Amino acid sequence: MIEGAKWRRWVYFYVPLGLFIFWLLFPFYWMLVTSVRPDRELYRPWMAPNYAPFWTAHPTLVHVTDLLTQTLFIRWMANTLFIAIVSTLISLFCGLLAGYALSRLKFPGGGALGTGIFITYLVPQTLLFIPLANIIRNFNLGDTPWALILTYPTFLIPFCTWLLMGYFKAIPRELEECARIDGATRWKAMLYIIFPIAVPGILSAGIFAFTLSWNEFIYALVFLSSAEQKTVSVGVTSELVRGDVFYWGQLMAGALLGSVPVAFIYSFFVEHYVAGLTGSVKG
Amino acid sequence: MAVSDVISQRAYVAAPRRSAATRLLEDERWLAAALLLPTVILLGLFIAYPFAEGVWLSVTDARVGIPGHFVGLANFTALLHDSIFRVAVWNTFVYTAVATVFKLALGLWLALLLNRHFRGKAFTRAFVLLPFIIPTVLSTFAWKWMFDPTFSVINWSLFQLGLIHSRINWLGDPSLALISVIIVNVWRGVPFYAISLLAGLQTINPELQEAAAIDGARPWQRFWHVTWPLLLPVTMVVVLFSVIQTFADFQLVYVLTGGGPANATQLFATYAYQIGVGTGLLSEGAAVSLAMFPFLLIIVVVQLLYIRRVEVH
Numbered sequence: 001m002i003e004g005a006k007w008r009r010w011v012y013f014y015v016p017l018g019l020f021i022f023w024l025l026f027p028f029y030w031m032l033v034t035s036v037r038p039d040r041e042l043y044r045p046w047m048a049p050n051y052a053p054f055w056t057a058h059p060t061l062v063h064v065t066d067l068l069t070q071t072l073f074i075r076w077m078a079n080t081l082f083i084a085i086v087s088t089l090i091s092l093f094c095g096l097l098a099g100y101a102l103s104r105l106k107f108p109g110g111g112a113l114g115t116g117i118f119i120t121y122l123v124p125q126t127l128l129f130i131p132l133a134n135i136i137r138n139f140n141l142g143d144t145p146w147a148l149i150l151t152y153p154t155f156l157i158p159f160c161t162w163l164l165m166g167y168f169k170a171i172p173r174e175l176e177e178c179a180r181i182d183g184a185t186r187w188k189a190m191l192y193i194i195f196p197i198a199v200p201g202i203l204s205a206g207i208f209a210f211t212l213s214w215n216e217f218i219y220a221l222v223f224l225s226s227a228e229q230k231t232v233s234v235g236v237t238s239e240l241v242r243g244d245v246f247y248w249g250q251l252m253a254g255a256l257l258g259s260v261p262v263a264f265i266y267s268f269f270v271e272h273y274v275a276g277l278t279g280s281v282k283g
Numbered sequence: 284m285a286v287s288d289v290i291s292q293r294a295y296v297a298a299p300r301r302s303a304a305t306r307l308l309e310d311e312r313w314l315a316a317a318l319l320l321p322t323v324i325l326l327g328l329f330i331a332y333p334f335a336e337g338v339w340l341s342v343t344d345a346r347v348g349i350p351g352h353f354v355g356l357a358n359f360t361a362l363l364h365d366s367i368f369r370v371a372v373w374n375t376f377v378y379t380a381v382a383t384v385f386k387l388a389l390g391l392w393l394a395l396l397l398n399r400h401f402r403g404k405a406f407t408r409a410f411v412l413l414p415f416i417i418p419t420v421l422s423t424f425a426w427k428w429m430f431d432p433t434f435s436v437i438n439w440s441l442f443q444l445g446l447i448h449s450r451i452n453w454l455g456d457p458s459l460a461l462i463s464v465i466i467v468n469v470w471r472g473v474p475f476y477a478i479s480l481l482a483g484l485q486t487i488n489p490e491l492q493e494a495a496a497i498d499g500a501r502p503w504q505r506f507w508h509v510t511w512p513l514l515l516p517v518t519m520v521v522v523l524f525s526v527i528q529t530f531a532d533f534q535l536v537y538v539l540t541g542g543g544p545a546n547a548t549q550l551f552a553t554y555a556y557q558i559g560v561g562t563g564l565l566s567e568g569a570a571v572s573l574a575m576f577p578f579l580l581i582i583v584v585v586q587l588l589y590i591r592r593v594e595v596h
Contacts, residue, residue: 051439
């Protein structure tokens with residue numbers, strides 16, 4: 001692609017790409033190094049002559065074991081997993097049905113409803129968190145996982161619906177019509193003909209929705225108050241910082257371990273994740 | 284013979300078995316209503332209702348646990364005279380504008396780099412997306428630690444390279460704090476831009492590039508006159524999403540500075556949180572976050588109009 005001398009390839013391609021990768025990945029390396037570094041090396045000012053930032057002489061797992069035994073970290077992971085899975089399933093269920101209706105059926109008000117769902121897709125969580133906290137309190141859902149399981153679908157359903165509508169529109173109508181001529185009801189044609197074809201789309205939507213709910217922060221911060229109920233993001237933020245004291249070793253170990261489930265799922269389904277991501281911004 | 288027998292027999296048996304509900308679902312309108320019901324209930328209960336509740340709260344003097352009385356627009360007029368609110372509005376605009384420009388420029392650059400053929404391309408692409416998929420709050424802590432004035436690896440590196448001679452207080456210096464927060468926002472957003480724009484680039488027919496090259500267009504001209512116009516619709520949608528998310532951002536600032544020092548990084552959302560949740564002034568907090576709404580609406584309308592215009596051409 002790049003014409004000319006070899007140095008041009010380096011200047012226009014390898015060096016910029018290398019810098020990008022370094023910049024984007026360095027914080028993760030830093031998390032890893034910090035989480036295995038003993039405290040006496042960790043709290044050595046950068047001006048000290050023996051400050052050695054990029055490796056550690058005496059790696060230790062003490063931060064990880066402290067995190068797992070002295071804090072509720074495992075509990076937070078379990079909470080987050082439960083909340084993310086249930087809210088993803090609810091959103092997939094709703095998004096699948098709504099996406100089918102909006103892309104395949106003709107009914108009065110269909111266009112307006114589609115626009116309405118697209119608009120809710122653009123509503124940021126920070127716009128509504130204060131009145132929503134009030135409502136959660138009135139429904140007696142405060143400080144329970146259900147506060148999040150029921151509110152996460154508000155940003156997951158529009159996304160799932162939008163993504164799946166794209167998949168449904170790409171399936172030829174004849175397929176469904178054939179099934180109907182053979183005597184299938186609309187309901188059965190949808191369930192046994194259309195949905196199985198849309199499985200890649202369902203997978204993409206599900207994976208993307210799972211990572212979105214795993215990463216959500218402000219609702220979890222506002223709706224949950226007791227330490228046992230917290231999600232990973234909130235637990236790490238509020239319980240590993242006491243007053244002005246940051247437990248950096250544990251914090252970084254928590255950040256690393258708290259990222260593992262999303263990174264794990266991501267690594268197996270990169271293509272589906274990217275399809276979900278790019279599908280989510282397709283107009 | 285036998286086969287058709289079976290079929291007609293089954294059709295004969297199946298037909299009367301259809302219940303009233305099944306027959307109702309054969310009607311497109313009833314089926315649509317049934318399919319949309321769960322979505323409408325959830326979105327109504329947790330989007331439309333809170334929105335109405337937010338509007339109501341913002342015109343009352345409610346506190347946590349105390350239902351308020353109607354006070355008209357008093358909360359909003361109070362905000363106009365609130366110097367912290369004005370700082371927050373200004374910061375939000377600077378934050379959004381600067382971060383978006385850098386995310387778009389760097390994201391596009393990275394997308395163009397990733398669009399080339401090289402060994403380990405799929406691998407590189409997968410890794411590049413990491414800042415976007417890892418929970419933001421958690422990766423932001425890594426940045427907070429990297430920005431720590433006493434233990435900063437960034438300061439150490441700059442010092443070793445001879446670029447600085449004294450320590451930089453990235454998050455504690457009011458004139459630097461917003462820049463530092465923007466750096467982290469750009470770091471998190473660039474992969475999203477890059478991967479979305481890369482998907483857009485891959486839909487552009489390479490023959491167009493080749494034709495332009497044969498006609499003697501330089502690489503820069505090829506980008507500006509061929510690639511960029513074709514990429515514009517995708518770019519606009521990506522920017523629309525990103526601008527809304529950046530404008531309403533909360534978690535980055537909450538972790539890095541909490542809005543400080545001296546409100547230098549206070550945004551709409553962090554200020555709403557500070558008032559509404561921190562202090563418990565529900566109605567004022569609701570008014571602050573609702574004040575975001577007209578700005579968001581203008582952004583969305585302008586961009587949607589622009590997208591429509593681009594798509595018509």
